[in-house]
Amino acid sequence: xxxxxxxxxxxxxxxxxxxxxxxxxxxxxxxxxxxxxxxxxxxxxxxxxxxxxxxxxxxxxxxxxxxxxxxxxxxxxxxxxxxxxxxxxxxxxxxxxxxxxxxxxxxxxxxxxxxxxxxxxxxxxxxxxxxxxxxxxxxxxxxxxxxxxxxxxxxxxxxxxxxxxxxxxxxxxxxxxxxxxxxxxxxxxxxxxxxxxxxxxxxxxxxxxxxxxxxxxxxxxxxxxxxxxxxxxxxxxxxxxxxxxxxxxxxxxxxxxxxxxxxxxxxxxxxxxxxxxxxxxxxxxxxxxxxxxxxxxxxxxxxxxxxxxxxxxxxxxxxxxxxxxxxxxxxxxxxxxxxxxxxxxxxxxxxx
Ligand SMILES: O=C(O)CO[C@@H](C(=O)O)[C@@H](OCCCCCc1ccc2ccccc2c1)C(=O)NCCCCCc1ccc2ccccc2c1
Ligand SMILES: [Mg+2]
Ligand SMILES: [Mg+2]
Numbered sequence: 001x002x003x004x005x006x007x008x009x010x011x012x013x014x015x016x017x018x019x020x021x022x023x024x025x026x027x028x029x030x031x032x033x034x035x036x037x038x039x040x041x042x043x044x045x046x047x048x049x050x051x052x053x054x055x056x057x058x059x060x061x062x063x064x065x066x067x068x069x070x071x072x073x074x075x076x077x078x079x080x081x082x083x084x085x086x087x088x089x090x091x092x093x094x095x096x097x098x099x100x101x102x103x104x105x106x107x108x109x110x111x112x113x114x115x116x117x118x119x120x121x122x123x124x125x126x127x128x129x130x131x132x133x134x135x136x137x138x139x140x141x142x143x144x145x146x147x148x149x150x151x152x153x154x155x156x157x158x159x160x161x162x163x164x165x166x167x168x169x170x171x172x173x174x175x176x177x178x179x180x181x182x183x184x185x186x187x188x189x190x191x192x193x194x195x196x197x198x199x200x201x202x203x204x205x206x207x208x209x210x211x212x213x214x215x216x217x218x219x220x221x222x223x224x225x226x227x228x229x230x231x232x233x234x235x236x237x238x239x240x241x242x243x244x245x246x247x248x249x250x251x252x253x254x255x256x257x258x259x260x261x262x263x264x265x266x267x268x269x270x271x272x273x274x275x276x277x278x279x280x281x282x283x284x285x286x287x288x289x290x291x292x293x294x295x296x297x298x299x300x301x302x303x304x305x306x307x308x309x310x311x312x313x314x315x316x317x318x319x320x321x322x323x324x325x326x327x328x329x330x331x332x333x334x335x336x337x338x339x340x341x342x343x344x345x346x347x348x349x350x351x352x
Contacts, residue, residue: 125152154187
């Protein structure tokens with residue numbers, strides 16, 4: 001008879017999930033049993049790939065081929081990697097990658113194929129955007145680069161999740177019939193919010209994903225927003241930050257359209273909660289000079305309130321409306337993008 005007890009390796013995978021992402025672990029565990037395991041493995045495989053990308057102690061000449069070939073490890077039975085620096089925060093998912101492989105090989109072939117396809121594209125995309133130690137090679141230069149990099153590391157996750165949910169019959173086929181435009185926006189909204197929020201932390205790690213096409217309008221050197229605390233430099237930094245928030249708001253319409261098409265309640269919560277955290281984070285970082293000196297996070301109490309209110313689409317929409325208002329009211333009339341941000345907020349209010 002079928003025992004309900006999870007295998008040792010599956011239990012270990014849930015341990016690895018909890019160790020590497022409190023926020024996503026909480027929402028993934030909410031999912032229906034039919035897709036909870038495959039989404040957990042999808043997360044762990046991509047987090048392992050990202051742990052290679054994020055590790056600045058791995059030389060680019062090693063890292064680039066490792067990223068491009070990572071997808072081939074999914075054909076192995078027990079591959080592991082111990083080459084991360086000692087301080088790399090999620091190194092455990094690579095050290096214990098054999099546990100993930102054991103469970104990955106038990107998945108239905110069509111689930112394995114979705115994970116493999118996304119992993120291959122993401123690994124090559126990350127490799128295309130590797131910086132060497134003095135910010136050269138092909139960093140994120142233009143706004144098109146910004147969108148493409150975020151497509152590789154987050155938009156593709158949305159695409160893969162949509163394919164998994166449609167295959168498992170937890171979402172309308174219509175989510176997979178827009179060329180994954182809305183799925184892409186789900187990832188870009190989250191990733192762009194993180195990139196804006198992580199300005200200081202990323203520069204400390206020796207990297208940045210803020211597009212040069214934007215920041216070069218406000219400074220000759222991106223670290224100046226942190227180093228130069230003069231009012232003039234702070235004003236330039238805030239104008240740059242606010243322009244990136246404006247760019248991120250361009251995804252809100254498609255995010256809300258996507259959420260309106262997710263029918264299964266557990267899948268809705270899984271999709272809605274990260275987006276609601278993101279709009280709250282965007283409103284908090286908007287016009288906020290603390291971003292240049294620390295990672296600005298939303299308060300714990302706010303998080304609990306947001307989770308409770310985002311169980312239904314009207315609840316999610318009311319949260320977005322509220323934070324769009326916050327951004328509008330925080331706007332500085334001297335900000336070069338003052339009018340554009342007012343228009344964008346107005347457009348979103350019309351739409352919702
Ligand atoms: O190192 C870190 O802790 C942060 O790394 C960031 C970075 O390095 O840029 C960065 O790493 C990106 C590369 C690995 C992606 C791993 C991932 C994340 C969330 C998932 C959720 C469900 C299933 C699979 C998932 C896979 C990162 O984690 N950014 C957070 C935003 C990515 C959101 C992905 C995403 C996209 C669409 C979604 C739609 C619905 C629900 C969740 C969604 C989640
Ligand atoms: Mg990362
Ligand atoms: Mg990364």
